[in-house]
Amino acid sequence: MGRPRTPLLDRERITTTALELVDEQGEFSVPQIARRLGVQTGSVYHHVDGRDGIVELLRERVAEGIDPGTLDERPWDRALAAWARSYRAAFAAHPRAIPLLMTSPVRAPRVLAQYERAVALLLAAGFPLPEVMPVITALENVVLGSALDLAAPETMWEVADDTATPRLAEVLAAVGGHRADRGFDIALEGFLADARRRLAEA
Structure with missing residues (x-):
């Protein structure tokens, strides 16, 4: 069988997958990246300098914006x-x-x-x-x-009883959008x- 035209693994795919995991759960692990990409964990380490290297790839990706x-x-x-x-x-x-x-x-x-x-x-x-x-x-x-x-939600303060915190309820009602x-x-x-x-x- 010939080699695939598109590599199964590269730094770009590793970064994209790590960022997807972070966006979903706030964290990532190298085994999670490997599972999602369908490769062995050791294969990921062939392309990056450990977990710290992936963090820096994430930093570069986010900072591209x-x-x-x-x-x-x-x-x-x-x-x-x-x-x-x-x-x-x-x-x-x-x-x-x-x-x-x-x-x-x-x-x-x-x-x-x-x-x-x-x-x-x-x-x-x-x-x-x-x-x-x-x-x-x-x-x-x-x-x-x-x-x-x-x-965060547009309204971070949920006032169930206006009488307990009347001034807070008043300013929340007045703030409008784009807080x-x-x-x-x-x-x-x-x-x-x-x-x-x-x-x-x-």
Whole structure:
């Protein structure tokens, strides 16, 4: 029998399968990937550098949704805001991947290249060296928290008895749609205002 024209296994298929599992259950294992692809577990290890290697492939796949060109915009705060919105959209598409990716070190070269551009943007704007990573970390806190919020129900507070929490019931009735988007806008503007203040005081 001749060899199949399409390989049964490659890094692309492994990444796609791992992301499907993460989207479904928030986690993956190499044996699960192998079973879904109909191969032996050892065959998966021939293509990737263990579980950590698959995590980095997932990071690269999710980060493909981030537009690095946003970091070319000027001034710096406009660029950072555009990058934040693109970053949020990419991770909101795979919210269950966030805990997995945020609890392992970033090693993927293409992802590190985006951080390099963000660092260069802030340094060129005049941020002191020790302030750059705290600023980026704070932005990620806003972005990733909001990306998780987008996966939550529109109404996160279920008030069964209006008389027990009347003010909460009142504001929930008044909030209207797009609560998560509006909350993100407030948090992002607050972050940018603080970053501008820090830069002015530097």
